[in-house]
Amino acid sequence: MPTIKVPLGPQHPALKEPESFKFELDGERIVDVDVRMGYAHRGIEKGFEARNFTQGIYLAERICGICSHSHTTPFAQNAEELLKLEIPPRAKWIRSLVGELERIHSHLLWLGVAGHEVGFDSLFMYTWRDRELVLDMLEHISGNRVHYGMNTIGGVRRDISAEQVTKLKEMNDIVTARTDYYIKMCTAEPTFMARISGVGPLTTQQALDLNAVGPMARASGVKRDVRKDDPYAAYGEIPFDVITADSCDILGRAVVRVFELLQSVKIVDYILKNMPAGDIKVKAPRKIPSGEAIARYEAPRGENIHFMKSNGTEKPDRVKVRAPTYANMPATIVSLRGGYVADIPITVAAIDPCFCCADRMVRLVDPRKGRNDLLSWPQLQQYSRDWLRKMGTVPRSERSGGLSPIFRGI
Amino acid sequence: MTDDILQTKVKEHFGDRFTVTIPHPNRAWITVSVEELPELAKWLKDDLGYYHCSTITGLDSGEVFEALYHVTAGAGELTLRVAVPKTNPHLPTLTAIWPGAILYERELQDMFGLVIDGHPDPRRYVLPEDWPDGVYPLRKDYVYTYQEAPPAKRGE
Numbered sequence: 001m002p003t004i005k006v007p008l009g010p011q012h013p014a015l016k017e018p019e020s021f022k023f024e025l026d027g028e029r030i031v032d033v034d035v036r037m038g039y040a041h042r043g044i045e046k047g048f049e050a051r052n053f054t055q056g057i058y059l060a061e062r063i064c065g066i067c068s069h070s071h072t073t074p075f076a077q078n079a080e081e082l083l084k085l086e087i088p089p090r091a092k093w094i095r096s097l098v099g100e101l102e103r104i105h106s107h108l109l110w111l112g113v114a115g116h117e118v119g120f121d122s123l124f125m126y127t128w129r130d131r132e133l134v135l136d137m138l139e140h141i142s143g144n145r146v147h148y149g150m151n152t153i154g155g156v157r158r159d160i161s162a163e164q165v166t167k168l169k170e171m172n173d174i175v176t177a178r179t180d181y182y183i184k185m186c187t188a189e190p191t192f193m194a195r196i197s198g199v200g201p202l203t204t205q206q207a208l209d210l211n212a213v214g215p216m217a218r219a220s221g222v223k224r225d226v227r228k229d230d231p232y233a234a235y236g237e238i239p240f241d242v243i244t245a246d247s248c249d250i251l252g253r254a255v256v257r258v259f260e261l262l263q264s265v266k267i268v269d270y271i272l273k274n275m276p277a278g279d280i281k282v283k284a285p286r287k288i289p290s291g292e293a294i295a296r297y298e299a300p301r302g303e304n305i306h307f308m309k310s311n312g313t314e315k316p317d318r319v320k321v322r323a324p325t326y327a328n329m330p331a332t333i334v335s336l337r338g339g340y341v342a343d344i345p346i347t348v349a350a351i352d353p354c355f356c357c358a359d360r361m362v363r364l365v366d367p368r369k370g371r372n373d374l375l376s377w378p379q380l381q382q383y384s385r386d387w388l389r390k391m392g393t394v395p396r397s398e399r400s401g402g403l404s405p406i407f408r409g410i
Numbered sequence: 411m412t413d414d415i416l417q418t419k420v421k422e423h424f425g426d427r428f429t430v431t432i433p434h435p436n437r438a439w440i441t442v443s444v445e446e447l448p449e450l451a452k453w454l455k456d457d458l459g460y461y462h463c464s465t466i467t468g469l470d471s472g473e474v475f476e477a478l479y480h481v482t483a484g485a486g487e488l489t490l491r492v493a494v495p496k497t498n499p500h501l502p503t504l505t506a507i508w509p510g511a512i513l514y515e516r517e518l519q520d521m522f523g524l525v526i527d528g529h530p531d532p533r534r535y536v537l538p539e540d541w542p543d544g545v546y547p548l549r550k551d552y553v554y555t556y557q558e559a560p561p562a563k564r565g566e
Contacts (some may be wrong), residue, residue: 010412032507038536043556046547055541081434122452208461211510229485292438294480294487296464305480305487307467322465328511397544 008344011038017353033336035329047314047318047331053079053153056316060306062149063321066109069095069102070319071306072151074294077232077295077307082288089234089278091155091202096234097271098142098150098296100264104133105265106300107257110352111182111218114254117346118195121183130178136170140164165272172216172272176265179258185194186251196250198337200347203248212331212382213324214302215260216351217250218244226298240267250350257352286314299324301352325353413438413486419458424450443528444501447492451479451507459483463508465481468522470550474501475522476506480506494524503528 009020018039024032044063048056060075061068080087100376108131115123142148150156156280162166185192202212207220217224227235243259245252290312297304297343302324311317328351337348366374417430428450442450445514456458460481469476471493492548494501501522503526507514515526523546526532534541535538546552 036535038534041536043547045555046552046554062541146491211462211464211508224484230487255499290474291433293434294489296487304463305464307465307478308479316466318469320465320467326513327464327510328420 006341014095014206016327019353021344021348023341023344024317025187025334028340028342030336030339030341030344032199033333035325035333039328043320045295045321048316052286052314053316054286057153057320058149058152060319060321061149062205063152064323065146066106067187067299067301067304068147069098069150070297071323072149073099074295074297074306075306075308075319076151076153077297078293078306079284079310081293082291082308082310085154085282085284085308087155087282089276090159090278091280092234093153093271093275094156094158094160096238097160097268097275098148098156099233100267100271101134101138102201103264103300104261107261110257110300110349111186111254113349113352114196114250114346115192117349118192118194118343120145120195123192127182130175130368134176137168140167149261152281152284154284155279157281160275160281164195164209165275168268169272171267172265176262176269179265181259182258186254193251196346196350197247197253198251198390199343200250200339200350201248202331204246204333206334207331208249210330210334211327212302213327214299214352215253216328216331218242219256220248221246224303226296226303228348232295232297236269238270238390250346253350255261262264286311288314288316302327303327306333311374325351328353335336414418416458416486416488416521423453423457425513438486440488441491441493442546444492444494447479447490448504449508450490451504452483453455454488455507461486461508463504463514466511466518468518468524468548470522470548477501477524479504481513492558501526503530504532520546522546525550528563531555533563 003024003026006023006025007020008023010018011331020036020039022034022036023030042132044059048058051059057072057075058073063071077182078394110129112124112131114126115121115127138148139145141160142150142158150158202216202220204221207217207222210344212220212222213224221244223242223244225231227240240263243256246253247255288310290310292307292309295308303323305322307317307318307320308316332348334352336344339347413432413435417432420428420430420440427446428440429441433439435505461485462482464482464487467478467480469478474493474495477492477494479492480488481490482486492501499517499522501524503515505515512529512531513535515529516532518524519526519529519532520537523544536561537547
């Protein structure tokens with residue numbers, strides 16, 4: 001039987017983000033996958049070159065909506081390394097604290113998405129309810145739910161007061177109790193385990209060869225965690241374990257994440273009890289001396305790498321960012337091969353993907369004629385206007401009235 | 411792999427051909443020529459266990475393009491610095507050594523116009539298909555022209 005090709009996307013099969021998969025199917029089996037990303041490449045690396053370092057830190061915050069702290073921390077670490085600036089110990093501990101709170105809410109979000117993708121919506125509702133507690137606390141200490149703006153070059157911008165520590169402890173106790181429940185759920189609930197066990201396989205050798213990072217690699221038995229291997233912020237002084245699993249499937253990725261949740265709440269508890277007193281930042285000059293620096297950060301999804309080159313001015317010469325989803329893409333393709341169509345959403349969701357991008361092109365495949373057209377933006381606009389006229393509607397651009405300028409083009 | 415073990419091993423195996431510089435703890439750098447790159451990369455992976463290629467950074471350094479291969483074996487990050495002339499920017503593919511580098515090499519082609527010889531899948535990766543040929547956004551001669559939109563007025 002000949003194989004058939006099925007395009008999926010540019011809308012994500014699991015999350016509401018654009019990237020496109022082309023599946024080659026033999027019946028229900030996936031023979032091969034081709035992935036196309038870059039739909040929403042925002043040109044952030046070029047954007048860094050046009051902004052000064054202080055503006056850059058806010059741009060770095062906006063690389064990702066979930067792991068925003070995971071991008072500002074390496075950015076600030078690079079700038080501090082080039083400035084030979086030693087930041088106060090309390091600032092390091094606050095960075096770790098916010099980093100762990102971010103990991104907790106990110107892993108809870110993932111657990112909810114995974115539950116949803118396997119048809120376990122009660123889990124989705126429980127985890128997202130508990131995630132709100134963490135987001136509320138992040139708002140309480142930073143003023144924002146996701147873009148905390150805590151980091152600055154030379155330290156952090158806000159201190160944690162004694163009253164905030166009490167509230168954080170209360171929140172942490174509730175989340176710890178809930179984490180125990182989720183651990184039971186991922187290690188003893190038979191239907192959930194049966195659904196994801198053996199799905200999306202990735203052997204240890206494949207994880208090594210394809211340079212997988214984060215929970216994806218750790219669930220295949222690769223013990224890599226930047227917090228342990230190359231400690232930054234306060235992680236050198238905080239006791240915690242690196243969680244691995246050897247089942248090499250989605251169950252392993254779920255188990256790794258729930259046990260990491262437990263480690264994270266323990267780290268938060270330790271930080272709240274042992275955080276040193278003192279200043280939270282040192283003053284950093286606007287101009288950064290010439291040089292090159294590399295920073296690594298263990299984001300919830302895996303390792304983040306930032307490279308920074310400064311030429312002695314107020315603006316960086318080059319900033320390179322490698323986010324974990326990018327590194328996990330080759331491994332995802334391998335884990336999809338040989339699986340079933342019904343497993344596509346959960347397998348793609350199992351890497352906890354995060355495609356931070358905006359659409360720029362559309363691929364149209366007409367299944368009856370077998371036509372495969374690429375539309376540029378003006379062609380797409382024309383196509384949508386023609387389609388509206390055919391449907392008996394006047395396109396918005398030809399209507400009169402006070403429309404917002406961003407809609408006027410369509 | 412700690413810094414001093416790496417330095418000793420490179421010295422033992424290559425003598426004075428390569429110098430490991432360590433400007434910062436856990437951040438080692440080796441400058442290597444294009445011809446010697448595959449040999450060094452293969453040795454690093456097979457003998458020292460540098461199985462993980464974290465990413466490849468492209469740099470437009472005025473006279474030349476540079477590619478920085480960031481590789482790691484657990485603890486430290488080692489960076490291989492390769493310079494290629496702007497007139498003939500060719501690099502060999504390292505996908506046989508680090509299969510995970512496949513997408514980074516494609517990104518390098520898109521963004522800097524470096525040609526990766528022998529790449530198994532040299533299609534575009536980041537840029538759209540209707541992006542003009544020969545325009546490479548991260549080169550310094552590509553001018554950043556984006557202007558911030560003025561703040562919206564009330565009632566618009």
